[in-house]
Amino acid sequence: MLQAYLPDALAAMMRLQEWAAARRARGGAGIKVRLVKGANLPMEHVEASLHDWPVATWSTKQESDTHYKRVLDYALRPEHVANVRLGVAGHNLFDIAYAWVLAGQRGVRDRIEFEMLLGMAEGQAEAVRRTVGGLLLYVPVVHPKDFDVAIAYLVRRPEEGASQDNFMSAVFDLHDDSTLFARERDRFLASLADLDDVVPLPNRRQDRATEEPRETSPGTFGNHPDTDPALPGNRAWGRAIIDRVAGSDAGAALVAEHTISDEAALEQVLATAVAAGADWGSRSGAERAAVLRRAAVSLEKARAEPAGGDGRRVRQDARPG
Numbered sequence: 625m626l627q628a629y630l631p632d633a634l635a636a637m638m639r640l641q642e643w644a645a646a647r648r649a650r651g652g653a654g655i656k657v658r659l660v661k662g663a664n665l666p667m668e669h670v671e672a673s674l675h676d677w678p679v680a681t682w683s684t685k686q687e688s689d690t691h692y693k694r695v696l697d698y699a700l701r702p703e704h705v706a707n708v709r710l711g712v713a714g715h716n717l718f719d720i721a722y723a724w725v726l727a728g729q730r731g732v733r734d735r736i737e738f739e740m741l742l743g744m745a746e747g748q749a750e751a752v753r754r755t756v757g758g759l760l761l762y763v764p765v766v767h768p769k770d771f772d773v774a775i776a777y778l779v780r781r782p783e784e785g786a787s788q789d790n791f792m793s794a795v796f797d798l799h800d801d802s803t804l805f806a807r808e809r810d811r812f813l814a815s816l817a818d819l820d821d822v823v824p825l826p827n828r829r830q831d832r833a834t835e836e837p838r839e840t841s842p843g844t845f846g847n848h849p850d851t852d853p854a855l856p857g858n859r860a861w862g863r864a865i866i867d868r869v870a871g872s873d874a875g876a877a878l879v880a881e882h883t884i885s886d887e888a889a890l891e892q893v894l895a896t897a898v899a900a901g902a903d904w905g906s907r908s909g910a911e912r913a914a915v916l917r918r919a920a921v922s923l924e925k926a927r928a929e930p931a932g933g934d935g936r937r938v939r940q941d942a943r944p945g
């Protein structure tokens with residue numbers, strides 16, 4: 625399943641195409657991919673906000689609509705559907721009709737399948753079934769004791785119908801309301817007019833191995849984004865850290881270096897902390913902010929040096945000055 629509201633979808637479809645072509649060339653079977661626009665928009669926003677990541681999806685409905693057509697255009701080429709059959713899933717009748725017409729023009733109708741959700745728009749599902757000759761209906765099935773798992777699925781349906789951006793909000797009135805019909809027609813035409821042959825980059829491209837520490841300007845505060853473990857650059861970066869630390873005793877040495885085992889040394893540490901506290905307290909807010917900002921940059925630079933790293937460097941850079 626690919627979600628066209630992610631800019632990544634076309635590149636992912638291309639990788640699947642390459643993989644399936646190679647598999648068929650070795651005598652294996654092709655695959656099928658279901659194309660949807662994506663049903664978790666609010667969750668995508670929450671996740672992005674919690675981690676300080678860019679939102680993974682397109683920011684407008686029209687961009688998602690255009691991208692859906694980009695993927696259709698690529699996937700429905702005869703040489704491509706031979707390896708990857710396509711499931712066209714959705715309820716937007718303009719897009720369904722577009723896929724059907726395009727597949728007809730290219731002579732690949734036998735390689736696509738239309739898919740809808742049971743109970744969403746029964747009359748339209750029946751009309752589509754009659755036109756295209758068959759329809760795959762999705763029905764969520766769970767054991768009663770797992771009903772809570774189905775709730776998220778069920779909640780997404782009214783949520784989808786509630787947004788005026790979405791076709792479902794007009795689906796039952798299109799026949800009688802020419803304004804709503806024109807709205808959906810114009811959205812379709814606008815998304816088609818934007819169609820190009822670009823392969824968009826993903827919105828999330830964080831790479832801890834190459835990024836420069838970001839300094840925030842005085843008077844503003846911004847968290848550094850969490851490390852996104854799904855991204856290839858970060859995974860390679862993380863693997864390199866594990867390789868470096870694995871089998872090394874640098875972590876144990878660091879712990880030993882910072883273990884206080886006699887009373888006099890502990891007194892000394894406490895006295896230093898108390899004196900530093902007084903010094904810290906005598907500084908103005910702006911001076912403290914400057915120190916904290918330098919500490920943040922040092923921590924950022926030393927991100928790759930956890931247990932096995934050089935803890936002294938962090939303290940050195942952050943020292944009040």
Ligand SMILES: Cc1cc2nc3c(=O)[nH]c(=O)nc-3n(C[C@H](O)[C@H](O)[C@H](O)COP(=O)(O)OP(=O)(O)OC[C@H]3O[C@@H](n4cnc5c(N)ncnc54)[C@H](O)[C@@H]3O)c2cc1C
Nearest residue numbers: 660661662663683684685688713714715716739740790791
């Ligand atoms: C058979 C079937 C299987 C499905 N399986 C999955 C699945 O596995 N995973 C999944 O995520 N969804 C799945 N869905 C749900 C599907 O993603 C939604 O039903 C679909 O997005 C609705 O698109 P549409 O073309 O029918 O309607 P439209 O109204 O044309 O499109 C609505 C969609 O546009 C996108 N959109 C709306 N506003 C914005 C915005 N501001 N910015 C960016 N994009 C926007 C969203 O994706 C929204 O759902 C499935 C649907 C069907 C029919």
